[in-house]
Amino acid sequence: MRTGEPLPAVGDVLAALATGLWHWDTATGLVTVDAEAARLLGLPARRVSLQQTEVRSRLHPVDWNEIIGVVRLAATEGTVAEVRVRIVDGQGRVVRVARSRSKPSFDPGSKTYRVVGTLQEVTEPSPGTAAGSGAVTGDWRRSREAFLLDAGRALAEARSTEEVLRVAAGLSMPGFSPDGLAVFGVEGDELAIIGHRTQPERQDSPFARMALETDYPAAEVVRTGRAVYLSSPEEYAARYPLTWPLAKSFQRHSWAFLPLTVAGRTMGAWMAAFSYPVTFTPDERSVLTTVARMMAQALSRASADETQRELTDGLQRSMLPAVGPEIPGVRITARYVPTGGGLQVGGDWYDVIPLPHDRLALVIGDVQGHDVRAAGLMGQLRIALRAYASEGHRPDAVLSRASRFFHGLTQAADDPGDTRFATCLYVEVDPATGTLETARAGHLDPGMRMADGTVLVRSTAGGLPLGVDPDSDYPTTRLALEPGETLMLITDGVLETGGHDLDSGWLRLRAVLEEHRTSGLEELADAMVQAVHGPSSHHTTGPLADRREDDIAFLMLCRTGKDDNCGDAAHPRPPGRRTMLTVAQAEPERIGTARRHLRDLLYDWPSEDQKDSAVLLLSETLTNVLVHTDTDALMVAEVTGDPGGRRIRVEVTDAGQDLPHKRTPGEMASSGRGLMLIEMLADEWGVTPRGEGKSIWFDLYESAVPVAGPVSA
Template identity: 80%
Template sequence: MRTGEPLPEVGDVLAALATGLWHWDTATGEVTVDAVTARLLGLPAEQVTLTEAQVRSRLHPVDWNEITGVVQLAVAEGTLAEVRIRIMDELGHVVRVVRSRSKPAFDPVRKAYELTGTLQEVAEPTPGTPAGRSAVTGDWRRSREAFLLDAGRALAEARSTEEVLRVAAALSMPGFTPDGLAVFGVAGDRLTVIGHHGQPENEVNPFVDMSLDTDYPAAEVARTGRAVYLSSPQQYRSRYPMTWHLAERFGRRSWAYLPLTVAGRTMGAWLAAFAYPVAFTPDERSVLTTVARMLAQALSRAGAAETQRELTDGVQRAMLPVLGPEIPGMDIAARYVPTGGGLQVGGDWYDMIPLPGERFAIVIGDVQGHDVRAAALMGQLRIALRAYASEGHRPDAVLSRASHFFHGLTSDGDPGDLRFATCYYAEVDPVTGTLESARAGHLDPVVRMADGTALILATAGGLPLGIDPDTDYPTTRLALEPGDTLMLCTDGLVETGGHDLQTGWHRLRVVLEDHEGGLEDLADALVGAVHGPSSHHTTGPLADRREDDIALLLLCRQGEGCGCGDSTVARPTVRRTMLSVAQAEPARIATARQHLRDLLHDWPDEDQRDAAVLLLSEMLTNVLVHTDTDALLVAEVAGEPGERRIRVEVTDNGDDLPHKRRPGEMASSGRGLMLIELLADAWGVAPRGKGKSIWYEVYESADPEDGPADGSAAA
C-alpha cells in the first residue's frame, strides 16, 4: 500500500470496534488516517492525508519523542510498536488517551520507516484502583521518567566497575523489579561474568566462562547484538534446551537478556531475571533497553577510567625512584602526590643517587606543566641528572650540564611549548652531616633543628634549567647537626589553597615545629596540612582536589629530636645557622637579618631580638663597605630556656682590625662598635690566620645592673 491509496476494507470492521487505522511513511513525511483515527485526533471524522507536523501538533510533545524511540526499538527487535499517546486540543489540554499499535518496517534503500497501525481510545480507570494508580493518566509515565533520570544519574556518577554493578543491583524498576541481575562480558571468543546479584556465589560457576557458541541466551545476545525476552520457563526450555538445566535451579519465571552496546560494538550482555511472569510489553522493553544502554555507557567509562588508573600507577612506579637501602646515621622519607584530572603524572620528582665514598646525592625538581609532555621531560631530565652525578661532577657542574641538556630537549620542539625546570641538587656526607648544594630556580631548603625550630636556609642559585644553557650555578655548603631534619619540596606543597610563598611557609612551619613523631609521620603531616592523608601514590579523592603536584623529600641526621631512629646522641641545646654574604650580593643582608629573626623566634624579649638583628646588620655592612672580601655569618643560640645566650660571629678576609671612632654629630658612619658596646652583653674581635672575625653575645638572663661587658676585656 502506498500513501494516498484507499485503506483496506478491514477498516470497516475496525470502525465497528471504535478502532482507527492509519499509515505513516517517513520518506514522504505523510500520514494517512481513516475517519475513526481522524476523530480520535480531534479532526473531522473523515479519511485524510496529513503531514507529520499536523499530526505532531495534536500529540503531547513528550509522547511524540517516545514514538520515534519505540519504533526504532520495535524494528531492531522485530516486534510490535505499542505506545500510549495523549491527544491535545488547541489550548494544550489533554482531551483523551489513546493506544497505538503498529508493525514498523525499515527500508534500507530509502532509509525510511513505513508503518501501518491501529489507534484506540483508552478508558481512564477509576481513581484509587490499582489500574488507576498504574498507567493511563500519566502517572506511569512520570514514574518511569523519574526512574530513568535517577538511574542515569547514579550510573553516570559511578567511578568503577564495582560501583556500576552495585548501582545496577539497586535499581528498582517501576512495576517490574528483577530479583536477579548479571553482567556478561566478552573476552575473545569467551563469555565471562563481570558481576552478578541475587545468585549464590557458587551457583554461577557454570556461567563464569563459556564459549560464545554456547546455546545460551547471553551468548546469543553477545553474538548477534539482539535482545532475547523469555516470558516463561516453557519458552526458555523450548528455545534453549541445552542450557535450560543451568537456569532451572534458580526458580525464575521470566528473563530478559539485553545487549550492552557502545559505539555500535556489543561489549557484553545484561540479564534481568524475574521471580514472577513478565509479559515484556513494549513499555517494559523500552525501560529495559534504556537501562541497558546507560549500563553499557557506565561500564565503558568505568573500564576506561580503571585502565587509565592502572596505566598511571604503572607510570608512577616506573618514574618515581626507590629510596634505596638504609644509610648509616641518616634517615630519609619522600612523598609524591599528583595533580587531579587527566594523567595523574606531572613534572615534579625527587631522587636519591648513590655516590662513591659512601656519599649520596638528593635531588628534587619541577618541570613546568602537568601534562604527559611534562612527565616525559621529567623522566629524561632525571636520567640525565643521575648520569652526570654518577660521573663524579660537583653540584654546580651537574646542574650546568643538566641545563644544557634540558635546553636542547625543549628548544627543538614547538616554539610555543618551551619548558623550563627548577631543581635543587645536594651531595651529602652522612658521616659529617655536611651538604654541598646547588640550586636552579627552586625553593630554598628548610631545616628543622633538633629543638623544633624551623628555618629557611638561603642558598645561592641560578636560573631554572633550560632557560640559558650557559648559566652558572654557585654552590652552598650546609651542615646538619644531630637531630636536624632537612626538608625539600616543590611549590605545590607551599602555594596550594590560595597561599603565596610566605603564607604557605607559615602554615608548614607550624606543622614542622609542633610535630612529634617519626619521619614518615612528619611527611604525612606536611602533606596532610595541605589536603589530608596521603601516600606515595595517591590517585583517589585527594588527587581530585589537587591544584599542583607535590614532591616532598625529608632527610634527617639521626639524633634525639628528629624521631628518625634510635640514637645515643644527647639532645643538643644549641641551634646554629650559617650564611655567606658576597660583595656582589648586598641584598643578602636582608636575608641574614630574617635568618637571625627566625633563629630567635621564641626569644621572649623583643627588644633584645631587635638589638641583635640591628647589630648583625651593622657588622655585615661594615664588611661590605670597608673591605673587598665576602662575609660569613655564624649565629647560634645555646643554653636552657631562661638562661640562653645569642652569639653572632661575622668573619671576613680583611686585614684591618676594627677600632672605635668618635664621629661628630653630622657624621654618617663610625658608630658600629659604639652600638655593639652599647647593646651587646659581650663582644670582641678575634684575628684569624687570614682575616678576622667580630662577634657579640646577648644573654637572656643578663642582669641589667651589670651593664655590657668591656669590649677590650672580651676580646
C-alpha cells in the same frame, strides 16, 4: 453465523470490536486510517490518508515522541510495538485514550519505517497503576523521566568500573526493579562477569566465564547486538535448554539481557533478573534500553580512566626513584601526588643520587606544564642531572650543564613556540658531617625542621631557571644539618595548593610540621600530604580534587646521628636549634642572607630589641671579616635552653691570623666601632684563636618577656 457461510471481512470484525486500522509510511510521510481509526482521532468516520503532521496535531505532544521511540525500539528488536496515546481536541484537551499495537519494519536502504497497526479506545487507568501492567499514565511517565535523569546523573559521575556497578545495583526503576544484576564484558573470544549483585548474595556463578558461542542469552546478545527478553522460566527453558539447568538455581521468573553498545561496538551485556513475572511492555523495555545505553557509556569512560591511571602510575613509577632507608646516617622519604587533570603526570620530579665517598645528592624540580611533553622533558632532564652528578661535578657545575642541556632540548622542539623552562634545587649531602652544598635554579628555598621541631626556611643563593640562559651561573650555599634535623625540598604545589600563596602556604606547612613534633618521618610526610591535599582516599577523586591547581612533590632527609633520632616519640628532642652559613669574599650580598637566617632562627624570641641587636652584631662581625681579611667567614648561630631562660650564641669564624682588638675611632672614622657595639649590646662576648684562624662570638640571654607566636618564614 450459519455453517458454510463465508467469514466476514477483517475490517468488519475490527469495526464490530471498535478497533480501527492504520498504516504509516515514513518515506512518504502519509498515515492512512480506516473509518473507525478516523473516528477515534476525532475525524469524520471514513477512510482517509493524512500527513503525519495532521495526525501529530491530534495526539498529545509527549505521546507522539513516545510512539517514535517505541516504533524504533520494536523495529530494532523485531517485536510488537504497543503504546497508549492521548487524543486531544482543537483546544488541546484530552478527549479519549487509545491503545495502539503495531508491527513496524525498517528498510536499511532508504532508512525508513513502515508501520501497520490497530487503534482501540481504552479506559484511562487511575494514578498509581503499576507499570508492569502495561499502563502508561502521565504520572508514570513523569516518574520514569525523573528516574532516568537521576540514573544518568549518577552514572555520569561514576569514575571507576566499581562505582558504575554500585550505581547500577542501587537503581530503583519506576514500577519494577530487578533484584539480580550482572554485567558481562568481552575478553577476547570469551564472556566474563565483571560485576554482579544477587539476592540472596552468591559469590560463585556458573556463568563467570564462558565462550561467546555458548547457548546463553548474554552470549547471544553480544553476538547479535540485540536484546533478549524472557518473561517466564518456561520461555527461558525453551529458548536456552542447555544453560537453563544452571540458571534455574537462581530462582528467577523473568530476565532481560541488553547489549552494552558504544560507538556501534558491543562491549558486553547487562542482565536484569526479576523474582516475579514481568511482561516487558514497550515502556519497560524503553527504560531498560535507556539505562543500558547510559551504563555502556559510563563503563566505557571508567575503563578509559582506569587504563589512563594505570598508564600514569607506570609512567610515574618509571620516572621517580624508590626512596629507601638503606643509606647509613640518614633517613629519606618522598611523596608525589599528581594534579587532577589530564594524564595525572606532569613536570614535577625528585631524585636521590648516590655519590662517591658515601655522599649523596638530593634533587627536586618542576618542568613547566602538566602534559605529556612536560613529563617527557622531565624524564630526560632527570637522566641528564643524574649523569652529571655521577661524573663528580660540584652542584654549581651540575646545574650549569643541565641548563645548557635543557636549553638544547627546548630549542629542538617540533613547535618553536612551545619553549619550556625548569626550576631545580640540587643539594649534595655528606651524612657523616651534615654538610649541605646547595645550588638553586629558580626553585623554592629548602625548609629545615630543627631538632626541637622548629621549622625554618633556609635562604640560599640561586640563578635563573634551567633552559632560560644556557650560560647562567648557579652560586652555591653551604648549610649544616645537625643530628635530628630534617631537610625538606618541596615544589610550589605544596605551598600554593588550596588557594594559598607562598607566604600563607609556608605558615600552613609550618603549623603542620610543628604540630607533629614527635612524629616519625613517614608519619610526618603523610601529615603534610593530608594537610595540603586531603585524605589519601581523595587523591584522585572526590570533592578535594577541585582544590588542586598543581602537582605536589616533596623530598625529606633526616640526619639520624648515633641515636637514630628523626622525630620518633621514643627519642625526645633536645631543647635547642642551630643554623650555619658560609659567606665568601666574593659574595658580600650573602651578609643579607645570614641576617635572614638569624632572624628566622629567632622567630619566637620575645624581645624584638634583642633580635635587632643580634642581627646588627652579626652584620658587624661578618663585615669585619670581609674587610680586614682575605678569607671567607663561617657563621654559626645557636639557641639553647628552655623558654624563659634561653641563650643566643652567634659565632663567626675565619682563617685569618690577626686577632681583632678594640680601637677608639675618631668622629669622622668609617670603621673601628664593631667591637665597641658588641661590648655595649652583648651580654657576653669573646675572641677565640683556632688552629687555622680565629672566631669571635657573642651571647644574648632571654629577657623575662612573654613568648610571641610564630611569624612568617
